[in-house]
Amino acid sequence: MSAGATRARLPASGRGFAWLLLSPTLLFLIAFLVVPGILLAGLSLRNVDSMLNIQPGYGLSQYILVFGSTTYANALFTTLWVSLGTALLCVLLAYPAAWLLVNAPTRTVRTVLYVLLVSPLLTSVVIRTFAWIVLLAQNGLINDALRNLGLIDTPLRMLWNMNAVIIAYVQVMLPFAVLPLATSLGEIPQSLSRASMSLGAGRIHTFFHVTLPLTLPGMLTGAIIVFALAAGSYITPLLIGGRLQPLLPITIYQQAVQIANLPLAAALSFSLLLITGIVVFLLGAVLKRWEKRTYG
Amino acid sequence: MADVSKQAAASVAARGPAGLPPAPAARRRKRPDGLKWFSWITGGLVYVFLTLPVLVIVLSAFSPESYPQFPPRGFSLRWFDALLANPAWMAALKNSVLLLVIVTPLTVLLGTTAAYALARLDFRGREALLAFVLSPLMIPQVVLGIALLYVMAGMGMAGSLLGLAAGHIVVALPYTVRTASVSLAAVNRQLESASMNLGAGPWYTFRHVTLPLIKPGIVAGAVFAAVTSFGEVSVSLFMSAPSTITMPVRIFSYVDQTFDPAVNAVSVVFIAIAVIALVIIEKTIGLTKVM
Numbered sequence: 100m101s102a103g104a105t106r107a108r109l110p111a112s113g114r115g116f117a118w119l120l121l122s123p124t125l126l127f128l129i130a131f132l133v134v135p136g137i138l139l140a141g142l143s144l145r146n147v148d149s150m151l152n153i154q155p156g157y158g159l160s161q162y163i164l165v166f167g168s169t170t171y172a173n174a175l176f177t178t179l180w181v182s183l184g185t186a187l188l189c190v191l192l193a194y195p196a197a198w199l200l201v202n203a204p205t206r207t208v209r210t211v212l213y214v215l216l217v218s219p220l221l222t223s224v225v226i227r228t229f230a231w232i233v234l235l236a237q238n239g240l241i242n243d244a245l246r247n248l249g250l251i252d253t254p255l256r257m258l259w260n261m262n263a264v265i266i267a268y269v270q271v272m273l274p275f276a277v278l279p280l281a282t283s284l285g286e287i288p289q290s291l292s293r294a295s296m297s298l299g300a301g302r303i304h305t306f307f308h309v310t311l312p313l314t315l316p317g318m319l320t321g322a323i324i325v326f327a328l329a330a331g332s333y334i335t336p337l338l339i340g341g342r343l344q345p346l347l348p349i350t351i352y353q354q355a356v357q358i359a360n361l362p363l364a365a366a367l368s369f370s371l372l373l374i375t376g377i378v379v380f381l382l383g384a385v386l387k388r389w390e391k392r393t394y395g
Numbered sequence: 396m397a398d399v400s401k402q403a404a405a406s407v408a409a410r411g412p413a414g415l416p417p418a419p420a421a422r423r424r425k426r427p428d429g430l431k432w433f434s435w436i437t438g439g440l441v442y443v444f445l446t447l448p449v450l451v452i453v454l455s456a457f458s459p460e461s462y463p464q465f466p467p468r469g470f471s472l473r474w475f476d477a478l479l480a481n482p483a484w485m486a487a488l489k490n491s492v493l494l495l496v497i498v499t500p501l502t503v504l505l506g507t508t509a510a511y512a513l514a515r516l517d518f519r520g521r522e523a524l525l526a527f528v529l530s531p532l533m534i535p536q537v538v539l540g541i542a543l544l545y546v547m548a549g550m551g552m553a554g555s556l557l558g559l560a561a562g563h564i565v566v567a568l569p570y571t572v573r574t575a576s577v578s579l580a581a582v583n584r585q586l587e588s589a590s591m592n593l594g595a596g597p598w599y600t601f602r603h604v605t606l607p608l609i610k611p612g613i614v615a616g617a618v619f620a621a622v623t624s625f626g627e628v629s630v631s632l633f634m635s636a637p638s639t640i641t642m643p644v645r646i647f648s649y650v651d652q653t654f655d656p657a658v659n660a661v662s663v664v665f666i667a668i669a670v671i672a673l674v675i676i677e678k679t680i681g682l683t684k685v686m
Contacts, residue, residue, distance in 0.1 A: 121512035199438030223626030230448030331535020
């Protein structure tokens, strides 16, 4: 959105006016994003007694509990791995999808593919998760189909485990990986791969040495978005993973809503924020380095 | 490994993408291409994976049976009737629509003005401020939910429609900022300068020159805000009271306990709304530009 060379300096009155226009949004975000964040940070430093009453004074007891107990540490690691795995799977599946989108033979086909890709994003996540319940349940459609085909006698248990969570995650978040990748792919001039091939490289060699490196930024952007989304969502795992999965967002939800231990939920929230922040920062740093290396 | 791509990128930078001569026609002879077929088939399968769940719930919503069935045996609208006859679903729908009506104009107002200011101002930290405005997209939703719950409870607004509206605006704001920014980037700045040179003030110029030019982006932003608010559940679940339950929150608790095609019928409503939203976005700003 930066206008680059066409950016003319606004006259002073225009600048004041622009700041005036910006201020309601900033005030709103301060009131409903920054202040809640600060209050939550304060809350995470409070102690509670055995009845979950908040005690006077501040301390790190909640964080010691989070990082000291195997339960929460396990949830943290599981969340990290599930989110990274989801991001990886999304990028892998996004590649053929983005390729098809960019190389669609006609405008109509491209529009149809775009609609297929974007319409899930505009449909509530509860609906998309519900669709997987319909498919994977014991009396669900996949079990029905397998039984009718005579492949199985007793229905398979496909819900209430981490695989179901990952399958649903991948489907729910895949468009976020496809879109930036398609942008990257679309920006590569056709002549590049032709040049590579006319210099004697095969298609596969060309893909791994020309196309793939040039689309790395799109892949990383998609991976970052998918990872952040997966690490923070609790609706999908609650509905199809079951309440006992060791995932941090589920734990936070339960501590806040069911057990009403808000200080612990706050400390878990900031631990999640910290961990996802570190991963997003690292992936972002790789992205920056790669772009610098490629484009100078 | 990156040498080829580096050189290739460098040569593009030097000559521009259009500056490369076309490859000689002789090099592009037609031959059976296994790799191409492989890409087509895997790509197609990914789209099937993406679409199948939605197709299945829509089709089984019209099933007369008392559990979702695919392919449906027979056709019936009984689950849609059940929906209309159930006051709890209708109350949830009323709350969702009410929220959407509050949230959409406010989000568009905040998002458009912020996008305009951030596009026109030029100062150190502009990028950081833009990142801040877009940050609700990247903050884990469970964290956003609990933070808002805590502050709303402190203000006595927990469970109120206004509290929910504030949460929805936070979540939807980045989308309207993005769509307005896309439109703003295409505006010819000289039109604004001309208006100001002719003596119009910044407010008059914004109102009569800039706004009409970025109308498509504003409409697309409004659609995004409405759709986001209508489907929002992660933040709402923390903040809704029994009297302010929205459609997605009700679906969540319903799905949690029961398993019948009433939810399929609700899903059809949601999917229809998504399709309408898509058409509006495509007609205004173009799908490819905003996503």
